[in-house]
């Protein structure tokens with residue numbers, strides 16, 4: 001049970017070109033959710049310096065993500081769009097969460113293991129603490145629902161663990177301050193200041209895979225540009241990348257079970273399904289028995305139809321950066337007001353003088 005007022009929060013890092021995985025796994029869900037919910041969408045620029053400290057143009061990347069949000073259909077007037085570093089309360093709450101979370105929790109994160117590789121002693125402390133800042137991003141608004149791609153599931157479980165530990169450790173203080181709500185977590189009644197966030201993961205492409213290797217996630221930081229379709233790719237680039245995408249020699253199966261063990265085929269069918277708002281079964285009912293030489297051109301047409309309007313609108317928006325900056329500034333002020341109220345209450349709960 002979650003008695004907190006529903007509020008959607010999510011973020012995207014300005015670490016490179018946005019790709020189809022970011023769009024299908026996250027941004028498209030952001031757009032759908034704004035119909036029935038209050039939403040806060042953030043360009044998480046402080047996360048961008050965890051893996052790589054110096055960026056040649058972080059400001060341009062930040063504006064580009066904001067432009068992608070708006071070009072995809074997010075309404076920055078009804079909802080809130082801003083960049084994380086404009087609201088310092090994220091960092092303030094992250095410090096508290098660094099003291100709530102345990103180092104072992106962070107070291108177990110698969111994204112940390114993947115990104116640090118054999119070099120765990122040498123990566124930044126920020127990379128290890130990334131999930132703590134992510135928990136603060138969400139919980140500084142006491143948001144209840146977080147649309148993300150499948151790769152972020154483990155970080156959201158950690159955000160729940162942090163919220164749970166804070167609620168239990170400070171239970172008496174939360175009550176004494178006259179704050180919090182009675183909720184049940186599992187079967188346990190808890191007096192909670194922070195909600196148990198619910199991840200919103202799903203659809204036919206919760207994890208879009210690389211076009212060059214169906215076992216690897218499509219990623220901004222993959223050195224091969226052919227591995228991903230970028231939101232800013234033109235028609236020629238989209239067509240070339242899909243035509244060069246790795247496949248196998250067999251025809252498409254007629255049933256979803258036939259995709260088992262065929263990672264690249266499954267990925268392309270999932271992308272087609274997500275882009276056309278169909279299920280994989282629908283797509284195979286249409287293309288089962290056909291070769292990739294017939295399927296790929298249909299996928300090119302579909303991808304171009306969906307992405308070209310976003311691409312055009314992003315270019316138009318990026319021609320006037322002062323407009324994007326004004327949207328981010330306004331969003332930052334509105335987000336900051338909510339975050340400050342939470343931090344005032346957190347200070348009271350912990351016992352910091354203010």
Ligand code: AQP
Nearest residue numbers: 012013015021022025026148149207208218219220221
């Ligand atoms: N391949 C993907 N399939 C589905 N969803 C994805 N997301 C990322 N890749 C895929 C979702 O996009 C949102 C924003 O991601 P992010 O940029 O904040 O961080 P990330 O998950 O680390 O994305 P990348 O592209 O892999 O970036 P780099 O290479 O910089 O690490 C999230 O909701 C994410 O789940």
